[in-house]
Amino acid sequence: YDAIKIIGEKTKNPDPLKVLEEAVANASPLLEVRSRRVGGATYQVPREVSEHRKVTLALRWLIGAARAKKGKPMAEKLSEELLAASRNEGGAIKKKEDTRRMAEANRAFAHFAW
Numbered sequence: 001y002d003a004i005k006i007i008g009e010k011t012k013n014p015d016p017l018k019v020l021e022e023a024v025a026n027a028s029p030l031l032e033v034r035s036r037r038v039g040g041a042t043y044q045v046p047r048e049v050s051e052h053r054k055v056t057l058a059l060r061w062l063i064g065a066a067r068a069k070k071g072k073p074m075a076e077k078l079s080e081e082l083l084a085a086s087r088n089e090g091g092a093i094k095k096k097e098d099t100r101r102m103a104e105a106n107r108a109f110a111h112f113a114w
Contacts, residue, residue, distance in 0.1 A: 002075035003076075006075060007020070011083070023082040023086040024062070027057075027093060029049050029058075029099050030054075032047060032057070032103065033046050033102050036109075044106045046103035046107060047113055058096075061092040061095045061096065062082065063078070064091070065094075066080070066081040
């Protein structure tokens with residue numbers, strides 16, 4: 001609640017929840033890689049992410065990126081991370097891009113997704 005209050009003060013936005021929704025939407029991944037064991041070898045198989053899992057991962061990454069920052073109260077760190085994610089910046093967006101790159105790199109193993 002404090003983080004939303006801080007966002008409202010920083011942005012002068014009458015509806016700071018829009019910033020939260022935008023941050024979650026921007027941090028939501030389209031693809032992820034899942035480990036799949038085939039014939040003694042383990043492959044990182046790219047898979048589409050369900051709507052519910054997209055939101056879960058986005059929130060987890062936003063909180064994780066906020067926790068990684070040092071020296072401020074959690075509400076302030078979280079508000080900064082949410083504002084950054086709403087502008088397509090920050091740690092959660094970097095994590096999303098890393099996940100997308102992993103899925104792209106392992107596209108050759110997509111045929112193992114059954």
